[in-house]
Amino acid sequence: MPTCEVYVVGSYGVAFWIVGEVPAPGETVLGSGFAFGHGGKGSNQAIGAARLGAKCKLLAGVGADKFGSEALELWRVEGVDCLAVRQTTETPTMAGIIILDAAGENRIITDPGANAQLTVTDVETFAASWVDPGILLTQLEIPVETAARALAIGKARGLTTILNPAPARTLPKEIFTDVDILTPNQSEARILLGLEADDPQADAEIALKLRALGVAHVVMTLGADGALIAGPDGITKIASYLVDVVDTTGAGDAFNGALAAGLASGLTLTEAARRGTAAGALAVTKKLVVPALPDERQISKLMKTGTLAYEDQGRFPSHRPSGYRR
Template identity: 40%
Template sequence: MIVVVGSLNMDMTVRTGRAPGPGETLLGKSFMLSPGGKGGNQAVAAARLGGEVTMIGCVGQDAFGREMLEVMRGEHIDTRHIAELAEQSTGVASIVVEEDGENRIIVVPGANLVLSAEDIAGMEPVISEAEVLVLQLEMDLNMVEHAAEIAHRHGVPVILNPAPARELGAGLLSLVTILTPNETEAGILSGITVDSVDSAREAAEILLQKGVQHVIMTLGPKGALIVNKNGAVHVPGFPVQPVDTVAAGDSFNGALAVQLAKGRTLEEAVVFANAVGALAVGKAGAVASLPYLEEVERFLEESVQSHGKQ
């Protein structure tokens, strides 16, 4: 079982040629309302890839919350531990996607921030039974650290996706089995600029010194870099034409969790997760872009065949 403790947001996505500057108004090309949130995206990604997923989080007792729960249940995710709060609204994310696929996101957490360290302590029986615990940073940081402590105490591997980017103390990092930053997040966590595979490795080694066991840094179209005490391995990405990058990192983390729960090696898991991320950037939206297992297997098979013909 994969347990995801994380955010549940309704995404409001506007597509436009470019993002507006200060004081500027532009006409957009399209608008889409869709369930998301880093926790929700990662849970759905894992479920679509064959994982048995339990979600822990909070939504409001509003239309967005009801739709979020309906979507989760439709994906066969265990929603018994998603609280519905009368006094808080469901989290929302305002997303602007530019023509080249780049995005700018503002998140209003709402009910997501209500889940506390005391609440997560009551989830210890659930977390202790997990094969993998997946965490992100759109929630209360004390709660995130407490969830990691519970998992660590029970020998459950912890995947922490350190997004949105923020500085983290060694106390939390020392509880993390696998840290999955992108280049920006790695730069903030390590204190150095990450703009190449070499600087990515340098940043990852700093994070290892802070107690993380494995760093898997996502490098966009360049793939991912695995760094641990055994050294570094660069796993190339898959060339695709991006539509938007919303949920690309979430799809990667969900895929990684599924593969680790199946006992795959880190390198095997990252090859699979790179393929999932590539497929996600080829479609618009968050949950709508997350691929199913059959799509990923077909994509990997076609990539092998294509490589063999070259």
């Protein structure tokens, strides 16, 4: 099957990282390792797919500011078609603040900025460039109605529609029937069902309940345990890789970008999910999201040898990855 295009409707933002403990109300704590860089789930996933050879087009919102201009240059360098990106003077580019603890787990707060201005009309204009077969990938750092419209148009056009439901929230039930592949982590899957994030029901049971909402396939990421796929033929488990965790922030985006790229290249869902798991494992071994998104050579090496493809790591580590949720 020839490679088809990946259309991403999502977010861009600039991210600021600091390592330290989360302060209590009124408390100031000392941190370390401050860094900043490109972020936003839509942008990250589009870049992740492009690095793996996908022809990728992105719709996102940025401000008419320094960060928005830098985003446009980033996409040009990475080979992501950004002609549909909306640059607005009304609001600034999205910003996120990420606190990493000593174990590499993250806590994030964001101001959606220009992403909140991304409208249904923007999606309808962007959709004029969509060609079947194709992959439509969206997330929830943009208005829900905008993501829902993208899924509905994609489904009607015959594209394979992927919803990465992050950040987690409850959604209107009618969205799910337009989703071919739902890619939550364990906590997101439970929140979609109106449950507590740590509900003790088995992951497979949760995935089957999500399918009952009308989703064709659920691909749930399981952190150290890899992923599971719930589809018409039952449950399939995908193993993960053991890596040293440095920063978990971009693991889910690496997974989704690789999943979309794999499907666009003609892989089966199971084959694409295996590549996604490898991409997620590699992503947690480096700080910052965009620098950690792997390329084809790195994923191929990890999948073939079971050892890290980043030469500067120096050894095959023994720690559990926490890419999505433990």
